[in-house]
Amino acid sequence: MSNVTLTIDGIEITVSKDKTILEAAKTAGVRIPTLCFHERMNPIGSCRMCVVEVEGFTQPMAACDTRVQDGISVTTNSGQLFRIRQDSLKLILVNHPLDCPVCDKGGECTLQDLVFEFGIDKVEYHAPKQDRLSEYATSLIRYWPDRCIMCLRCVTACREIKAIGAIDIRGDGYGSQVVSVHPDKCESCGECLMVCPTGALTENLSRYKGRPWISERVMTTCTYCGCGCQLELNVLNNSVIGVTTRDDAGVNRGSLCVKGRFGYEFIGSDERLTKPLIRKNGKFQEAGWDEALALVAGQLSKIKKESGPDAIAALSSARCTNEENYLFQKFIRAVIGTNNVDHCARL
Amino acid sequence: MAEAKTMTLNMGPHHPATHGVLRLVLELDGETIVKVTPHIGQLHRGIEKIAESMNYQQIIPLTDRLDYTAASLNNLGYCMTVEKLLGIDVPRRAQYVRVIMGELARIMGHHLWLGSHALDMGAMTVVFYTFRDREMIMNVNEELSGYRLTPSFLRVGGIARDITPDFVKYVREFVKWLPKALDGYHTLLTDNIIWRKRTMGVGTVSARDAVNYGMTGPSLRGSGVAYDVRKALPYSSYDDFDFQVPVGENGDVYDRYLVRMEEFKQSIRIIDQAIENLPDGPVKVDNPLVSNPETDEVMQDISALIRRFKIQCEGPAVPEGEVYHSIEGSKGELGFYLVGDGTSKPYRMKIRSPCFILTSALPKLLVGHMIADVISIIGSIDIVLGEIDR
Numbered sequence: 006m007s008n009v010t011l012t013i014d015g016i017e018i019t020v021s022k023d024k025t026i027l028e029a030a031k032t033a034g035v036r037i038p039t040l041c042f043h044e045r046m047n048p049i050g051s052c053r054m055c056v057v058e059v060e061g062f063t064q065p066m067a068a069c070d071t072r073v074q075d076g077i078s079v080t081t082n083s084g085q086l087f088r089i090r091q092d093s094l095k096l097i098l099v100n101h102p103l104d105c106p107v108c109d110k111g112g113e114c115t116l117q118d119l120v121f122e123f124g125i126d127k128v129e130y131h132a133p134k135q136d137r138l139s140e141y142a143t144s145l146i147r148y149w150p151d152r153c154i155m156c157l158r159c160v161t162a163c164r165e166i167k168a169i170g171a172i173d174i175r176g177d178g179y180g181s182q183v184v185s186v187h188p189d190k191c192e193s194c195g196e197c198l199m200v201c202p203t204g205a206l207t208e209n210l211s212r213y214k215g216r217p218w219i220s221e222r223v224m225t226t227c228t229y230c231g232c233g234c235q236l237e238l239n240v241l242n243n244s245v246i247g248v249t250t251r252d253d254a255g256v257n258r259g260s261l262c263v264k265g266r267f268g269y270e271f272i273g274s275d276e277r278l279t280k281p282l283i284r285k286n287g288k289f290q291e292a293g294w295d296e297a298l299a300l301v302a303g304q305l306s307k308i309k310k311e312s313g314p315d316a317i318a319a320l321s322s323a324r325c326t327n328e329e330n331y332l333f334q335k336f337i338r339a340v341i342g343t344n345n346v347d348h349c350a351r352l
Numbered sequence: 353m354a355e356a357k358t359m360t361l362n363m364g365p366h367h368p369a370t371h372g373v374l375r376l377v378l379e380l381d382g383e384t385i386v387k388v389t390p391h392i393g394q395l396h397r398g399i400e401k402i403a404e405s406m407n408y409q410q411i412i413p414l415t416d417r418l419d420y421t422a423a424s425l426n427n428l429g430y431c432m433t434v435e436k437l438l439g440i441d442v443p444r445r446a447q448y449v450r451v452i453m454g455e456l457a458r459i460m461g462h463h464l465w466l467g468s469h470a471l472d473m474g475a476m477t478v479v480f481y482t483f484r485d486r487e488m489i490m491n492v493n494e495e496l497s498g499y500r501l502t503p504s505f506l507r508v509g510g511i512a513r514d515i516t517p518d519f520v521k522y523v524r525e526f527v528k529w530l531p532k533a534l535d536g537y538h539t540l541l542t543d544n545i546i547w548r549k550r551t552m553g554v555g556t557v558s559a560r561d562a563v564n565y566g567m568t569g570p571s572l573r574g575s576g577v578a579y580d581v582r583k584a585l586p587y588s589s590y591d592d593f594d595f596q597v598p599v600g601e602n603g604d605v606y607d608r609y610l611v612r613m614e615e616f617k618q619s620i621r622i623i624d625q626a627i628e629n630l631p632d633g634p635v636k637v638d639n640p641l642v643s644n645p646e647t648d649e650v651m652q653d654i655s656a657l658i659r660r661f662k663i664q665c666e667g668p669a670v671p672e673g674e675v676y677h678s679i680e681g682s683k684g685e686l687g688f689y690l691v692g693d694g695t696s697k698p699y700r701m702k703i704r705s706p707c708f709i710l711t712s713a714l715p716k717l718l719v720g721h722m723i724a725d726v727i728s729i730i731g732s733i734d735i736v737l738g739e740i741d742r
Contacts, residue, residue: 101654105661112665121662123668125655126640219667 009075026068039154109203113217153205159197195266211247227265318345368473372737386714395741403701406669416502418739422461422682424453427506433677433688446510447589455619463680469731510636533721550604555729566711575603581680605732641669669697707735
């Protein structure tokens with residue numbers, strides 16, 4: 006691919022021809038404010054926050070979906086651009102509800118950040134209010150049409166990242182709305198939830214449990230399968246109140262499946278087994294680790310001695326690490342002496 | 353030849369006349385002091401460190417607890433430092449109200465100093481009168497902010513809300529009353545023969561020594577150096593007001609007493625001018641990144657709601673940089689040094705505490721005097737341990 010040279014805010018930079026102005030600016034270390042743009046998706050170009058001036062063109066252009074050209078000179082910040090961005094934000098705010106105090110996204114909301122950054126102190130425009138109630142998109146995801154800014158990140162993520170296309174826009178103009186067009190296809194993976202820049206899509210499990218800045222975020226590996234997805238457990242008062250992801254972390258780069266994103270309640274569940282149980286006289290009774298391990302070892306030795314190693318079969322869990330599973334099959338094959346070993350992920 | 357023997361005496365930290373938890377280790381030759389070692393830190397709360405984990409607005413109540421006898425002045429010093437970092441000017445009405453609150457706080461501090469200074473030396477009557485009048489300022493604070501001792505009424509970018517008609521009424525009453533009360537204080541002490549004998553020629557410090565030790569405020573001016581930050585580097589509209597900087601001649605306890613007594617009068621003059629010429633207008637800076645929007649706006653406008661959310665939950669947007677600003681506190685030059693790292697919390701806050709520096713001059717003031725003079729000298733430099741230990 007051939008390279009082109011352009012100037013961004015006086016900085017000369019050479020990038021490959023297929024880059025957009027936004028990508029070139031990032032390489033040059035120039036920040037262009039964005040709202041609908043997401044690195045893992047194709048440019049959407051709905052929010053007009055990334056407008057830049059290109060010398061020789063009268064109209065400002067969206068940096069996220071304009072390709073670089075050789076020799077162009079780009080200005081990313083000027084009085085006019087600042088006002089255009091302010092106005093774009095004001096138009097987004099026209100029908101935004103006064104929900105920040107009760108919105109789960111408050112504090113990590115891109116819209117809030119931009120409104121504060123651009124110092125918007127009043128919205129002069131008014132629009133007829135649309136009374137749209139929040140509805141459950143699925144039992145795990147809630148959709149708040151009022152808070153939606155129609156950036157279309159969720160629709161794009163569902164189509165491009167997950168290749169499902171369960172949601173799409175219906176209606177047109179001011180009345181358009183994101184709806185579930187193929188509810189049967191939706192797996193509640195929460196990809197839409199994760200990319201939503203505002204609180205239009207929220208998680209049902211961790212509603213009202215804590216503001217983002219009071220919970221601690223602990224980066225860890227998902228325990229469900231061997232993929233090794235990276236996720237952040239949101240911890241408040243030593244209990245997990247939610248799962249978030251970071252776009253730059255791990256093989257999953259921010260994506261999770263329904264189990265990883267929503268299946269964290271077992272961690273603090275009362276029904277969780279924390280002590281070994283031994284069945285005595287048909288009833289489970291709590292036992293110490295020494296007693297339980299001695300029983301298992303004794304019984305395994307006994308069976309192996311009486312009926313041979315092939316009388317024993319072993320099933321391991323996908324929720325163990327690779328190393329643990331390796332040791333487990335080694336133990337079954339080398340110590341017990343049978344090949345009757347399997348793993349729940351193969352079932 | 354008999355061996356020279358000295359006795360070591362611990363004074364404090366629970367001595368009632370060391371103005372807080374100050375411990376002085378005195379080495380005595382008979383009753384004469386030959387060596388003094390101040391031990392501080394018993395009141396350390398780590399205010400400077402705590403400030404690093406709080407946003408710029410949240411730190412204001414911490415500053416009240418420095419020199420708690422004159423809380424609003426600490427607010428003023430801190431808020432002006434942050435405003436310097438932000439590069440904003442507060443509206444004139446807010447500046448005037450800040451001056452009124454600051455001068456009231458100064459008087460409050462001097463009231464506590466005068467009452468306890470005299471009480472420490474056995475003149476018990478004075479404290480009843482000064483505390484009676486101090487109560488009037490407490491009422492003003494309560495009317496304005498709901499808090500009597502630590503109003504925390506100032507904000508980065510102005511004051512919390514506009515003043516009330518009752519505030520003006522109370523302040524006017526106080527301005528009218530204090531000169532009469534002041535005459536009463538003078539009757540009790542100024543020409544009192546015991547008072548004069550206990551204070552004149554005691555704890556003398558020359559102008560040169562005072563400057564070299566970094567002493568500021570009334571303790572410096574008692575030695576004849578007319579240095580007052582309000583005059584030298586006027587801030588918060590102080591150049592609008594007509595007032596004098598009283599100075600002493602001898603630099604002893606009595607002169608420092610006279611300087612503070614005159615400062616009561618000058619503060620009243622400033623308050624009088626400020627309350628009578630109070631300009632109209634807003635009391636908060638018109639900057640969406642710093643000032644909280646009004647509640648009416650918040651209830652109707654989403655952008656105002658978002659601003660309030662961000663300012664309350666994350667703090668105002670303060671740029672990177674380092675800045676120092678000082679004001680004339682009631683004890684001396686109170687300075688704040690702030691390093692901003694572009695977040696809403698300071699990277700470092702350092703307080704230049706006038707009392708800390710005055711304490712370091714204590715050995716100079718005390719050596720050679722009798723043990724009974726310790727009380728009179730500590731009282732005369734008017735230290736507050738809340739500010740020394742921070």
